[in-house]
Amino acid sequence: MSIAVIVVDDEPIARHAIVRLLRDDPDIELVGECGDGVSAVQAIRNQSPDLVFLDIQMPAINGMDVVATIGAARMPATVFVTAFEQYAVRAFEANAVDYLVKPFSRDRFAQTLQRAKTRLSAADTGTRGAESIQQVLDALRRREGYLERVPVRVDEKITFVDVDEIVWIKASRNTVEIHLADRVHELRETMTALGERLDPRRFARVHRSVIINVRRVQAIQPWFNGYHVVTMDTGQKLRMSRYQHETFLRLVSMKE
Structure with a gap:
């Protein structure tokens, strides 16, 4: 079988090492190399690869931001490339997500690639892959702390919104609308997933489809039947x- 692959890493040496090893495999078709998160988002959307080698730690838009922008359910099978310490790696193992720890050996890479091939050949790849990606993202987000900026797409660019600029957030099926004072952005993420990434001291869910920035509240008034x-x-x-x-x-x- 032919597997279309994109490699994403901001470190040229690490990226070229992965590319070199992939070229030794006749099943692999390399369709893109990216050195940053912005180009990674564009390449994944344009090329629709079967498999992505995705570095977690990149400046500006990191690996988590790339997945959040694409949406975990829309991500191809993903091998996370990381320099995280062992306790974070154990979270990957517990969630059955493929990973590489830099620096890695040729044998370790071969094992990871074989696991990726096995997952791609499984009938339920899409569901299990999305679940695994979401699980590892949740583990990483708990380690990284709460969001200070949210990556959003504006035309063909990825820009960042400071969370303090957010007035309120509205759920819209599997996306959310981020309402600022003068504009609205759409983000491909569920309300529950985004809510878990926001500081509960700064944001509150006041309705199943609404999260508000508590610092932007001007007044609270009683309504009827217990509503406000x-x-x-x-x-x-x-x-x-x-x-x-x-x-x-x-x-x-x-x-008060």
Whole structure:
């Protein structure tokens, strides 16, 4: 079988080492090399590879940002390339995700590539691959802490939004709308996944489809049947679910 592969690593030596080893395998068709996250997103979307070797630690847009921009469910089979310490590697192993730790040997690379081939040949590759990628992302995000910037696509570019600029967030199926004071961005991520990456001291889920920036709350008013209306500093009025009592109390205490 022919496997289309893209290699993403900002370190030329590491990237060329992977490319050189891939070229020894007759099953591999190298369709792209990327030295940064922006070009990686574009290449994955344009080339639709079967397999990606993805470096986690890159400046500006890192490997996690690349997956968040593409969407875990839309990512090809992925081999994570990392220099993380052993406890992080154990998280990869527990979630059955392919990985390479730099520096790696030829034998270790061969084992990783074989596992990737086995996964690609399985009938349920798509579902299991997306689940595994999401699991390792969740583990890495817990290690990295809460988001300070969110990568969003503007035309053909990837730009960053500081979380303090976010007024509120709306769920829209498997995407979210990030509302700023003067514009709206769409991000291919679920509300639950994004909510877990936001600092709960700064953001609160007031409805199953709405997350707000608590620092941008201007007023909270009772409505009817136990509901409340939250007015943001932009004038936007958002309904708070009556089941979000703890959120309501926290917001009130912050406004006092």
